Amino acid sequence: MTKESKIPNPTIERLAFYSRPLEALLKGGPPVISSEKLAGLCGVNPAQVRKDLAYFGEFGVRGVGYEIRDLLKEIKGILATDREWTLCIVGMGNLGISLVENENFKKRGYLFVAAFDSDTRKIGRQLPCGLTIEPERKIRELVRELGIEIGVITTPSRAAQRVTEILSDAGVKAILNFAPIQVRTPESCIVENVDFSVKLENLVYHLERLYKGKKNG
Amino acid sequence: MTKESKIPNPTIERLAFYSRPLEALLKGGPPVISSEKLAGLCGVNPAQVRKDLAYFGEFGVRGVGYEIRDLLKEIKGILATDREWTLCIVGMGNLGISLVENENFKKRGYLFVAAFDSDTRKIGRQLPCGLTIEPERKIRELVRELGIEIGVITTPSRAAQRVTEILSDAGVKAILNFAPIQVRTPESCIVENVDFSVKLENLVYHLERLYKGKKNG
């Protein structure tokens, strides 16, 4: 193994980032890419690209560049996106539906195998993707039965912590939380929070500075 | 003005983050909170909270803490979320619909005043929130007429760059892009990208390390 002992977190995020243009480049164009080109496509520094990749091995050829096909394979191996993952989702409002129906997820191997809601009017409804909405009390049973590894939360904030506990109790190993609240998990379960409004707040902060002619970034 | 010259970007993101529990604390409970308590609720270091706030002024009282009501007001002033912002959205698939119908946005003053799509079958359809889906060719006209400041992109990847250009040409000052591609904007228009899959890829990277018993990450 290479020097995988102290890998910056931003590096992991960028790896995912790099893979996007690489996928596009697979279809046509030259089979090799330089760190400079790839960096340009992702809006980062070329040295950054090289350093990020070098944490995991020597994937390039000096004087030449990186073989796109191989590089993508390596990145997918590193990120563990070269296999399929089974997910479930809790909270079948508009956002929940948009996620289970999302083609990008399916394409990348993230398979939703169960959908839950607490609203009795929704339970039993069949979704276009083929899933049937199940009641929340079936979470434990289905997580075990279907070997679900990741839980996605798209409930209102007030339900998010409760659902987190049900999911982690049931044996889910990771949670992606879209409710605008920081949920707590036991050691055995890792969590990522996604909060759209935070991104908007970031934008409007910077917008406001622009309007006022301040120069901070 | 205080030392607003060199504010770390993570600070801005955390300010938004801090405001979440503060809003909840407004309704009941003591009127004052310490940096330690707030830090606990947000999972950060107390010194971090104090330093973040100190960039913008002295909002606390030594030996006492921060008046929740005042602090929230200050944060909202800083982030410019104490006013309303007018947004439009392009790409009315499931995700687009879930965003315009989202109550959190409305509650926080982000008002969607126009929705666009290129699919003729969708144009003219009325949404539960009251908006009617307009054709993309009306973007320029409506951005001007309605004074739209922020554009949200929920189209497929292949359309995202084109739509970005239409929006920034039309005079939109900021773009929130949900398509999994890095869009480029002219200087006059700032952009934030949100890519759900990146978060998932982060999770599975760490999951895989756990499974394999490695200790990085």
Place this chain on the structure above:
DNA sequence: CGATTCATGTGCATTATTTCACAATATTAG
């Protein structure tokens, strides 16, 4: 086959961010 060009991998300097630790100030108790 030597010279030139290209582009990687990486040590090191630089820059950015976080955390510590403590003086300063308010409150409470005696």
Place this chain on the structure above:
DNA sequence: CTAATATTGTGAAATAATGCACATGAATCG
């Protein structure tokens, strides 16, 4: 009024992340 306690604001240390600059090895040209 003094001592004890709580908690902020902040300089300085520690940690993390980025970017430069160059030695290194591959490819190409004459």
